[in-house]
Amino acid sequence: MADLAPPVSNRDAKRPMGAWRKPTVVALVMALVLTGCASDAPQSALDPAGPYARTLDGLFNPVMWVATAVFVLVQGVIVYSVFKWRRRAGDDDDAMPAQLHGNTKLEIGWTILPALVLALVAIFTIPVIFELHAKPADALEVSVTGAKYWWGYTYGTQPEFGITQADGIVTANELHIPAEQTVLLRLTSPDVIHxxxxxxxxxxxxxxxxxxxxxxLEADKPGVYSGQCGEFCGTSHANMRLKVVAHDQAGWDDWVERMQRVPLEPVTGSAARGFQLFAQKGCSGCHQVDGAYETVAPNSPAAPNLTHLFSRDCFAGCIYDLNDRNEMEAWLRNPQRKAGSLMVVGALSEQEIDDLYAYLETLE
Amino acid sequence: MALTEVRPPLELTAGDEPLRKPLGAFTRPTSSQGWRSWITTVDHKKIGIMYGATAMAFFALGGLEALLIRAQLAQPNGQVLDPQVYNQMFTMHGTTMIFLVIMPMLAAFSNYLIPLMIGARDVAFPRLNALSYWIFLFGGLFLYSSFVLGGPPDSGWFNYAPQSGVVHSPGHGIDYWTLGLQITGIASLLGAVNLIVTCLNMRAPGMTLLRMPVFVWMALVAQFLLLFAIPVITVALFLLMFDRLFGANFFNVSAGADPLLWQHLFWIFGHPEVYILILPAFGIVSEVIPTFARKPLFGYPFMVFSGIAIGFMGWGVWVHHMFASGVGPVSVAAFALTTMFIAVPTGVKIFNWIGTLWKGKLQFTTAMMFAVGLVSQFTIGGLSGVMHSVAPHDTQQTDTYFIVAHFHYVLFGGSMFGIFAGMYYWWPKIFGYKLSERIGKKNFWLMFVGFNLTFAPMHIVGLQGMPRRTATYPEGMGWDLMNLLETIGAFIIAVSFLVWIYNVVASRKNPHAGADPWDARTLEWGTSSPPPVHNFDVEPTAEHLDEWWHVKYDEDEQGRPVRRQSYTFYSDVDEASKARGGRAPEVDTSSIHLPSPSYWPVVIALALPLIGYGLIYTYWLAGIGGLLLFAGVYGLGLEPSVDPEAGHDDHAADGHPDPDPDTETGTELVDAEVGAPGGAGASKEETP
Incomplete structure (x- = not known):
């Protein structure tokens, strides 16, 4: 033992310091995890706000704890081994550790034990898969269209929810629902997978x-819940965002009532010129306005129904603020400010943009 | 006649080599030195090195793409990349890292090591092996040529239909993708056939299947996975290609197609692919850890059978990529169960590696650090994998950064750490000298820190609702800090990679490390470093698992290893390696015959991108490519694997009598017959 060459020991003496770095890193990562969870994230799956999301979270949390326990155990044993069994300065290189080839009982044990833990996870998981697939009878039904790069919502006639109009309610990007009410979405796409x-x-x-x-879907409380397209769908996938607006009963009734009003056709001034421009510039080739422009051109790409545009807070896949006039004017000047947007407009003069804006503002 | 019509200029045959009787269109190359020898080589070691060098070059490209992605996402509303370019970057990053880095890197290790580890002279089909490499290289270059020919693909490495169709992706990028991956797929298939036959038929006498090193086992399982998975992706690519180039309707929804067809085909390939990428890395650390723990692998049979179990179970989990796709609750439940239980054999591996560390005498070389790094980091990827199996919650995880974190812990913390462990471990065997350990440790720690800083926060932002494949994100989502940290981490990884490159360059002047610098366990360490072209002067025989260890060490009464006073290497090694009792074998190596170099693999491989360009742009180019392919296959087929002329000359020069030329040309058309030192049948009796 004593006769090991000394030059090696110099380098070995440094090892403990090097090896300490690993726990330090782990601690650093843990600290980041904690700060990360503490930050305000409005779109976080860790912060469920309705029974479905809570069910998922309730399945995830125990698995997370089991995983954390396994993580601590495995990393603990690795770190322990690294320190405990590390070759040290002055060790005799020819002195061999016991040549252990395995231990069948132990190995069978650590095959079966994880299998049992996983079986337990399965017992809790599998029934939930089927529960979540059941369709409740008293749900509000909404047809959802995911299209490049925005969301369309159609509410069919459902008198129990106040929707009495024959062709229901059509809106975009902001999905309005009553709180504490199960909502059944019917999802379709005219182009690619969203x-x-x-x-x-x-x-x-x-x-x-x-x-x-x-x-x-179901929300516990009234509020605005952020979301977005989760499947890559092309150039502007990142800009296909959405909001779910949950109302209390009075808010829901107001919204339904407002959405079933047909906007009046403007007859004078800037808005009336805008109304004409809406057709002349081709807007009505893709965008519908109830009571005025109800037929789109054949083969036009799917585009949001604008009947109640100014009842919404956001537009163009919910990435621009509709309450900021500059955003809409910039959009009318150049819809390609949202890369990959399918909206095409010819060159508009500033006057025409003002007129169009004046018309759109009447659509509330 | 076709042969002469499409014969390229004769520059390939120009040079100082004496013209021999031409066989086919080209004079048989003979040189074993210089750059030309690399182009025509059929030596599995040179091919392995070329695979490795090419893969690391692509690693640099894929890494650059990753840095651009991270630069774009460092802050909300990033302006570094146009969204279109961003989409191209993440598409090419994923495609590159999977198909052009990890797969060929593991092909590099498999090529170089399998014959050495099983005591063979070469792989079963050496010229086919060269063909695999060249097809892979030209397939990769073909794919990358899209950067200068109209733009790379931009719909993700998964290329879901119908986004990947010509309506939504009108450029040629995805044509390059479908054709490029079909080409590299041919390389993978040829390699799989070759290495499977090598493992099964070319083992040294005495090396039963359960005496094969674990690396060989894991590589073998991965080759079987390739053999069955590549045809599936090829079908998918072929259908997509027909949709795009010839107006077929396989994925055309308006003609009644269901886009989920693509997803099923893609993931039936895609999930076994994950095990193709990780199993050989598991094999690498299963060699590295016992060597530096100075103990045998804990539970060799469990390690082998858990690897086989993963290979089988890997076929039954693909729908967990599609839990949000609308496959119905019965499918979801079934695949959630399989996904849970595939964690069992994977867990066995982790525990057995820890069992190997336990009470060992651990020597923390860089290779060992990367290997233990894999055990530690892959565990994290495995645990997040179990979380996906909680299928209802997977609808929150899928397509988010949580998944990005998960598979980078598997493919970077797993495969890449394993690859780096393997490079540091086998470098002295391959090149004769070690990579600097001092620089190597900097390489490891930078990578360990950079890797965790990049990918650990992704778990958090993923659960906080950040989808993947998004070119930008707004302020106020709570993702800003984590994304900035991830970007910093990515650049630390880049620094770590530069340290590795510096190590490769700086270590070239390191002294010769000897044949067996780590006092290791498997046959390749019993031959010289680098090994002779014929691998072993004398044919090894295997009486034990870890045969080379048992050559060097006897056991005392307590079962502790005692180094033998004298033992014999398999080749004539350097003097320093003999210092501890090793002797060189006394054997005449001049009668060893190896397959001769050939130009044909390059010709065949060159034809495939021509066909690809032809299909995209103009059919006559495909016609030329087709003729070249025909000529190349004909040339390769008619060419004897051993050049009879070369054999005669060598013997004449060495002063040995010529073997009978008639028997030689008659029997050596089949590569396998010359590759195996003991002949193909030698190991059969011992196979259980």
Whole structure:
């Protein structure tokens, strides 16, 4: 033992310091984890705001704790081994450790034990898969269209929710729902696969062309819940955001009432010129306005219904603030400010933009 | 006639080599030195090195793409990249890292090591091996040529239909992707056939299947996975190619197609692919850890059978990539169960590695640090994997940064750490000298810190609702700090990679490390470093698992290893390696025959991108490529694997009598017959 060459020991003496770095890093990462969770994240799946999201979270949390326990155990044993069994300065290189080839009982044990833990996870998980697939009878039904790069919502006639108009309610990007009410979404796409996702209310469900998928939402309380498209859908996938607005009963009634009013056709001034421009500039080729422009051009790309545009807070996939006039004017000047946008406008003069804006403002 | 019509200029045959009787269109190359020898080589070691060098070059490219992605996402509303370019970057990053880095890197290790570890002279089909490499290289270059020919693909490495169709992706990027991956897929298939036959038929006498090193086992399982998975992705790519180039309707929704067809095909390939990427890395650390723990691998049979179990179970979990796709509750439940239980054999591996560390005498070389790093970091990826199996909650995880974190812990913390462990471990065997340990440790710690700083916060932002594949994100989502840290981490990884490159360059002057610098366990350490072209002067025989260890060490009454006074290497090694009792074998190596170099693999490989360009741009180019391919296959087929002329000359020069030329040309058309030192049948009797 004593006759090991001394030059090696010099380098070995440094090792403990080097090896200490690992726990330091782990501690640093843990600190980051804690600060990360503490920060304000409005779209966080860790902060469920409805029964479905809470069910998911309730399945995830115990698994997270089990995983944390396994993590601590495994990393603990690794770190322990690294320190305990590390070759030290002055060790005799020829003195061999016991040549252990294995231990069948132990190995069978650590095959079966994780299997049992996983079986336990399965017992809790599998029934929930089927529960979440059941369709409640008294749900508000909304047809959701995911299209490049915005969301459309159609509420069919449902008198029990105050929707009496024959062709229901059509809106975009902001999904309005009553709080404490199960909502059944029927998801379809005219182009590529999208995924509807409002993390605080439920997980995501793919919106697949040629198929109709159903998905459930429910919010505990009135509020605005952020979400966005979860499946890559092209250039502007990141800009296909959405909001779910949950109302109390009075708020819901107001909204439904407002959405069933047909806007009046403006007859004078800037808004009336805008009304004409809406057709002349081709807007009405894609965008519908109830009572005025109800027929779009054949083969036009899917575009939001603008009947109640100014009842909303955001537009263009919910990435621009509709309450900021500059945002809408910039959009009319150049819809390509949102890369990949399918909206096409010819060159508009500033006067024409003002007129169009004046008309759009009447659509509330 | 076709042969002469499409014969390229004769520059390939120009040079100082004496012209011999031409066989086919080209004079048979003979040189074993210089750059030309690399182009025509059929030596598995040179091919392995070329695979490795090419893969690391692509690693640099894929890394640059990753840095651009992270630069864009460092802050909300990033302006570094146009969204279109961002989409191209993440598409090419994923495609590159999977198909052009980790797969060929593991092909590099498999190529270089399998023959050495099983005591063979070469792989079963050496010229096919060269063909695999060149097809892979040209496939990769073809894919990357899209950067200068109209833009790379931009719909993700998964390329979901119908986004990948010509309506939504009208450029040629995805054509390059479908054709490029079909080409590299041919390389993978050829390699799989070759290495499977090598493992099964070319083992040294006495090396039963359960005496094969774990690396060979894991590589073998991965090759079987490739053999069955590549055809699936090829079908998918072929259908997509027909949709895009010839107006077929396989994924055309308006013609009645269901886009989920693509997802099923893609992930039936895609999930076994994950195990293709990780199992050989598991094999690497299963060699590295016992060597530096100075103990045998804990529970070798469990390690082997858990690897096989993963190989089988890997086929039954693909729908967990599609839990949000609308496959219905029965499918979701079934695949949630399989996904849970595939964690069992993976857990066994982790525990057995820890069992190997336990009460060992751990020597923390850089290779060992990366290997223990894999055990530690892969565990994290495994645990987040179990979380996906909680299928209802997976709808919150899928397509978010939580998934990005998960698979980087598997593929970077797993595969790449394993690859770096393997490079530091086998470098002295391959090049004769070690990479600097001092620089190597900087390399490891930078990578360990950078890796965790990059990918650990992704778990958090993912659960906080940040979707992946998004070119930008707004302020106020609570993701800003984590994204900034991730970007900093990514640049630390880049620094770590530069340290590695510096190490490769600076270590070239390191002294010769000897044949067996780590006092290791498997056959490759019993031959010289680098090994002779024929691998072993004498044919090894295997009486034990870890045969080379048992050559060097006897056991005392307590079962402790005692170094033998005298033992014999398999080749004539350097003097320093003999210092502790090793002797060189006394054997005449001049009668060892190896397959001769060939130009044909390069010709065949060159034809495939031509066909690719032709299909995209103009069919006559595809016609030329087709003729070249025909000529190349014909040339390779008609060419004897051993050049009879070369054999005669060598013998004449060495003063040995010529073997009978008739028997030689008659029997050596089949590569396998010359590659195996003991002949193909030698190991069969011992196979259980």
């Amino acid at each position: 995924s509807f996702w409002a993390p605080r209310l439920n997980g995501k469900a793919d919106v697949v062309p040629g198929r109709e998928h159903t998905w459930l």
